[in-house]
Amino acid sequence: MFTFIVFIIAGALTGLITTYALDMKTRKELAQGTRGGVIRAKIRALLGPKKMSGRRGASPGRASHRLAPTKEIWQTKNKKKTSRR
């Protein structure tokens, strides 16, 4: 899901930038370009492997968990199941 969000934002931004670089500076054209960028990003995110788009949700936790796995991991994992779905 996070990948999806980041992709959408990046898509919108790049759509905007590309349209601007293409010398299309009216408000309508910029909006169209942004929309195109978002659509493109959506397609791309859906095409990626399941894991890439991270659709199984994300748990609140710290990155340091990966380096030193403790009991907290399981707690956070359970928390995720109850809270985020």
Add this chain to the structure above:
Amino acid sequence: METAWYNRWLEAFAAKASRPWRLAAFTFLISLLYPGTRFFLLAVIFIVLVVKSVEYGVKNGKWWGLKALIGVFLFSCLVYAAAAAEAYRVARYRRALGDTIPLDLKTGIYEAEADGARGPVHVQVEIIETGLSPTGNLIHRIDSPLELHRETGSIGGNAIKELNYRYRPGTEKIRALNKDLITRRLDQAMDSIDGITGATLTSRAYRKAVKTAIIKAHRTPKKLSTFTHFVYFFLKNEISKISFNTLAIIFILIVFFDYTLQGLLVRGTGQAVSCMNCQTCVGACPVKRVELDGKEYAFPMDMVLAARLGDYELVKKLSWFCVGCAKCSGKCPIGISAPSVASAGVRFLKAREAEKEKADAGGGRHG
């Protein structure tokens, strides 16, 4: 300029061995190398033939080709079934010594020896027809005549006497051994023969000798007939995951190599093989784009690529658009000269046509 002998030879090869023949040769070579692919290759050839015959049928209204192919298919199914049946039988016999398939024993008395503690232990196994087991023949008794071996004294001799007594006709032990022989592997069945405490070596030798005797009594396993060998050459590994992937890879390789080979065989067009499709030549060319027979070509890159594939007719047609300024060869990062490649291709085409005419004329004289 004098052509070198190898160039002449290569071009003769390129002219004679046309693409279908080369592909057939490749296919044959690969089917020899990779047994797993043979079934697929045969299937592909068959499907192609079916498609061709359907096309022919639709065009001419004659369906004999398709009928023949269906006949061939049915016939090969029959042949395969016959071969598979024989293979199944053979496999049953072969597995008999090491698997759960019942032993197929001949009647009679079989003798064998194995080394015991002080000398050979001699064993006789009598096999008679009982009508009880699936094969009909089973062990009647096991005997070890004392006068034939040297395991004398209190230990070995007594052990053998004891074993002889236990495996006399009609005992519980003999029945258990027969049952083991039917349901288990030979080695496991032999393990169930009693051991005598204190006479380990003698007992071991006794077991070994019984096993050898039983193997002697076994009917010799059959071998696959030449017919089945022949059928299995093509159809042994019908479907397996490895063969499918191998086939995919090999198919790609065949197509790639064959289509680059043509460019290499003809003198002057070989440099087209290293074309990187960068279209720099298109940028330099004053013509740039050619429309021919409803198709659009990036000029001169597509002319060079056509020479690589061996489509010399297209090269000839496209070369009419070339103005010969050679700006493309100056720009090309590898230095391919499109005009020279094209002219080499056209030259080869003309040579081939001339040879064909000559051959036709020669054939006409004979006919």
Add this chain to the structure above:
Amino acid sequence: MEILGTITLLIFIVTLVATLLGWIKMPVQTVLIGITLVNIVLALIFFGLQGMADELRLVPADVIGRIILHPVTALLGGLFMGGVLGAAGGFEAIKAIVNRLRKTPLGLAGTLVILINIPLITMLPCGRIIAAALLPLLFMFGPEGSGTLRKTQLIVFIAAFARNSFGSCGPSPVGGVAQIAEGTLGGATFPDAAAGILRGPQVFSLMIGTAFMALFIRFVTKRLYPEDTVQIKDREGGVEPEIKVNWKGYTSLIIFALALLTATFISFIPSLKFITVQAIFVAASILIIIVCRVSLGDLMTGIILMPATAMVAGFLAAGSLYPTGGMQVLQSIFKGLAAFPLLGVVGTLVILVQAQTILPLSCSRILTAVFVPLIYVFGKGVGLTDLQIGIVMAAYIINATTSCAPSPLGGAGMMAEGQLRAETGYLKGAFSFTSLAVMAPLAAVFMRFITLDVFARNPQTGQMMFTATWGHLGQTILWSLVIMAAAYGLIVVMSRLITASLGRNRKVLIASFGLGGVLCGISLALALRLGEPVAGTSLGVSLVQGIIGGIIAAVLIALMIQVSFAGPPLKENVQAVEG
């Protein structure tokens, strides 16, 4: 052993650089095979004189054994698929769909944005396949076609498409460049690395890199080089390009999409794992051939051989460095650089990340075969964690993937230049700058905050864990925005400083590339600090090291651009032809 390693390494590097500068005028593949043969002969002589019989026997096997078959065959499958798609009219169908999009609320601008990004959506294993098919269409939007776009717009448009197209070979699941690195990364920490651990960062940075390519061309290139290097006839008005598509095109496109989806998702079904990508693609291609009645001749015209041969040649040349000890010498060189206090581990890593942008060959697969194992072993040697190696690899692979675009050796960028009728090397600076200052940092950031979380596993139990947080998401967006803003500022300032004087422009170019390198160094140094210092250095030190490494890499890139920019051999040829 070390003497031999040094000699073979020298031969390798010197020959490559000489080819790059145009002193050796041969296809890179030929040069590489030559290097391999020379190295093997040297090794045989050396081991023979020393009487090392075991090494002598192992040399040929060691060289051949370095060829990794899976990417090669997957690439062949992908190229085959591309050829079939082209022959069946699949690309025509894409054109028709895009044309129809213009009438939707997306309008022209939205359609152009999607069109620019089509290579990233289709993800074929070589950008040339789709570029060869679509570039003529893009050109028809310009003044010589329908006249929808002006000349300046057309230049920006085609350049952005080229950037997108020639990076799309990295994230491809069908023998993409990144597969080599994904295979290397796969192990205890990333058991699913082969499922595309590097795909996310690449796609992300490529999307943004495309936009920045457009910006760079818009602001810098057109000022740096007068417009008469691009000779497009300015003709107002024209005819709309008419696109005829039959059912075959759409059918082939649908089959292709299904095959792509199958290939992407099949690795998640354990019982079907044995079906490889190449098998799927060959099956789909054969299906298209049968359904759409494609002739083999048509198919083969669309196939581009170059990446496959380049890949094999690259593997061979890299393989010739292993038994002779060249790789060890290369490793010890980089270890020596890392021991140099001003550069340090971070600085060396920044240079390694930019290595392929410094030496752009016609297909990135050639050097990837050398550098991926090198980075892995180097990282392990200087004590990086697996996660840090993953970050470096993400930054490296996107630069490697995009390095075929600025190559003067028949690189893919030449396709766009040829299409634009521009001077060779016209787009080179823009390609290199986006790789250097935008794409590598963004890939590192994305890998650090998003992908590592998605792919994380508990190292003890092997269970999947998801460690992503909203904070990570925020940081990704924040850092990306910072990097993009900095790159934008650089581009704008650079464009203001450019004047008519050539010498001054060179200085401006080198300076701004240096600043781009600083940007790259800072971002990589920050991304690498994953809760623990890199090789025991403090944050300040690793930042300084990153900056220095970035500057060195950037200056090398800038010099390389200067030297091989429409370099001596091309000029001579033009003169020879004209004179």
